[in-house]
Amino acid sequence: MTTDAATMPDDAAAMPDWEKRFRAPRVSLPEWAEDAPDRSLFVSNATGTYELYAWDRATGAQRQVTDRENGTTDGTLSPDGAWIWWFDDHDGDEFGVWRRQPFAGGEDAEALPGVAAAYSAGLALGRDGRTVVVGSSSDEHGSLVHVVRDAGAPVEVYRHRESAGVGDLSYDGSLLVVEHTEHGDAMHSALRVLELGEGGEVSRTVAELDDTExxxxxxGLSVMGFAPLAGDARLLVGTQREGRWLPMIWDPVAGTETALAIDLPGDVSADWYEDASALLIAHSHEARGELYRYDLAAHRLERIETPRGTVSGAGARPDGSVEYLWSSAAEPPVVRSTTSGVVLDPPGMKAPASVPVTDAWVEGPGGRVHALVQTPDGEGPFPTVFEIHGGPTWHDSDAFAAGPAAWIDHGYAVVRVNYRGSTGYGRAWTDALKHRVGLIELEDVAAVREWAVGSGLADPARLILSGGSWGGYLTLLGIGTQPGAWAAGVAAVPVADYVTAYHDEMEALKAMDRTLFGGTPEELPERWAASNPLTYVDDVRAPVYVSAGVNDPRCPIKQVENYVDRLAAREHPHEVYRYDAGHGSLVVDERVKQVRMELDFVRRYVPGA
Known part of the structure; x- marks a missing residue:
């Protein structure tokens, strides 16, 4: 792996810490080929752009696989380790085709020439070496799943207008599980297992599993993977039957369901050990994560020691060791092994540490709200940034984040709120935001804001609302519906005009929005208007900063322009920055530029401590 001047400037020693955290080379958790575990694939920003890298563990050799102007992160290895597959879109628009390249290097080629360009909805590569399953979605066709056998013509095995995608392919390539939302609830998937014939066609539907009635x-249900053994039809499935995510084992051929003796609070996911004798358990609770090994024969749960913080991904190696990506709010991410320490350490500048988080629990209108708080040196009350996460089905955690650390370096406290809609606090909490979209989340933000001011942490005259994606949406909705509360708003890739966004966004998100609102803008105009930032744009008092990707399929540019035009017509203080990418940027220089502009904007209106 190499670095260049974009990532390692000559004046690195004089570079501020906040910028170093963005520029320091980092790596993702390596994936390895199931039948060639010495061959791995990971993502790194070592060249100044996030790209895919191949790693031959036997020789230690690493090489850059992709090299595109706007970066590449979506890739996987074939089970035999012979090929690297990667998704090729146009400048971040997420619409494209799968390509592949030999592991040792060589020319890229379109991997599935008979499958039209579309949004990706999953990929499964069979360990039989014969079978490829690809999911796609488009406005024209809805959700599609194709099977390709022996490099032949693609066979369509699934089609529906509602969102769906590839779950997994059994070890021998005979069974395919599809996650679908044919019932119309895009937040809760059902499962269908199909038996594939010799040519890849569907010979029969083996079983259905649908908890939505x-x-x-x-x-909802989620696919965690078929057992990694020949002739084994067991499927690891995530369920919400206990009010949170828990794994169970479903055998669709035998028609049996096996519950697991896992008594842990919070959400639990799982993956198989290679011999299928145990499961690797990932446990997420109250914004932190940990790992366990679950012995299937003994029904015994054994904790795997990891530091306090967040485990962002983990996998069990063939020798039984576990590799995982760990970080905390204070400590940068590192790939570790349970047996050999640091597994993959990128060269060059190291990211400076930040400050740890403290937990705040605040009584809100829908129950206790969990917030993560970081403060700069000195005594409060501080100018405070409420950094709102995206998703909405996501959550902030005790994990390293360069963005919040930059605010802290400039004298701002940072508060991150896991509002209703966030994951990790049970199904009811995640599902609570329906129909009063955006408004419910902002009630929780308001409760935490009142606590922050009342506790002496935050200066009520210097409160900034900020976020990206869904967090950007909540920022614009918040400064319009709570105009007296905020001194500035910073919205990155936001939903700004929800009605226009619905009509322009990718098909899968339209399905999600219909689920959230209970229908389309034409069917429920009052409900959509109540949750639309554009409805309140004339009430905004705070100066507004907006950044947007011109190729964004999730929060398209036209709806952002509609909002900005209304601000301009009022001659309201605002700045807008448009850049040539999609839903965010994978280019380090671009990301640093954006953060610098956000900092400069806010410091002009709301000086730091």
Whole structure:
């Protein structure tokens, strides 16, 4: 792996810490080929752009696989380790085709020439060496799943207008599980297992698993993977039957379901050990994560020691060791092994540490709200940035984040709120935001804001609302519906005009929005208007900074322009920055530029401590 001047400037020693955290080379958790575990693939920003890298563990050799102007992060290895597959879109628009390249290097080629360009909805590569399953979605066709056998013509095995995608392919390539939302609830998937014939066609539907009861019951399922053994039809499935995510084993051929003796609070996911005798358990609770090994024969749960913080991903190696990506709010991410320490350490400048988080629990209108708080040196009350996470089905955690650390370096406290809609606090908390979209989340933000001011942490005259994606949406909605509360708003890749966004966004997100609102803008205009930032744009008092990617399929540029035009018509203080990428940028220089502009904007209106 090499670095260049974009990542390692000559004046690195004089570079401020906040910038070093963005520029310091970092790596993702390596993936390895199932039948060639010495061959790995990971993502790194070592050249100044996030790209895919191949790593031959036997020789130690690493090489850059992709090299595109706007970066590449979506890739995987074939089970035999012979090929690297990667998704090729146009400048971050997420619409494209799969390509592949030999592991040792060589020319890229379109991997599935008979499958039209579309948004990706999953990929499964069979360990039989014969079978490829690819999911796609588009406005024209809805959700599609194709099977390609022996490099032949693609066979369509699934089609529906509602969102769906590839779950997994069994070890021998005979069974395919599809996650679908045919019942119309895009937040809660059902599962269908299909048996594939010799040519890749569907020979029969083996089984269905649907906890939604036709969409009337809000229970979802997720695919965690088929057992990694020949002739083994067991499928590891995530369920919400206990009010949170827990794994169970479903055998669709035998028609059996096996519950697991896992008594842990919070959400639990799982993956197989290679011999299928145990499961690697990832446990997320109250914004932190940890790992366990679950012995299937003994029904015994054994904790795997990891530091306090967040485990962002983990995998069990063939020798039984576990590799995982760990960080905390104070400590930068590192790839570790349970047996050999640091596994993959990028060269060059190291990211400076930041400050740890403290936990705040605040009584809100829908229950206790969890917030993560970081403060700069000195005594409060501080100018305070409420940094709102995206998703909305996501959550902030005790993990390293260069953005919040930059605010802290400039004298601002940072408060991150896991509002209703966030994951990790049970199904009811995640599902609570329906129909009063955005407004419910902002009630929780308001409760935490009142606590922060009342506790002496935050200066009520110097409060900034900030966020990206769904957090950007909540920022614009918040400064319009709570105009007296905020001194500035910073919205990155936001939903700004929700009605226009719905009509322009990718098909899968339209399905999600119909689920959130209960229908389309035409069917429920009052509900959509109540949750639309554009409705309140004339009430905004705070100066506004907006950044947007011109190729963004999730928060398209036209709806951002509609909002900005209304601010301009009022001659309201605002700045807008448009850049040539999609839903965010994978280019380090671009990301540093954006953060610098956000800092400069806010410091002009709300000086730091």
């Amino acid at each position: 036709g969409g009337t019951k809000e229970l």
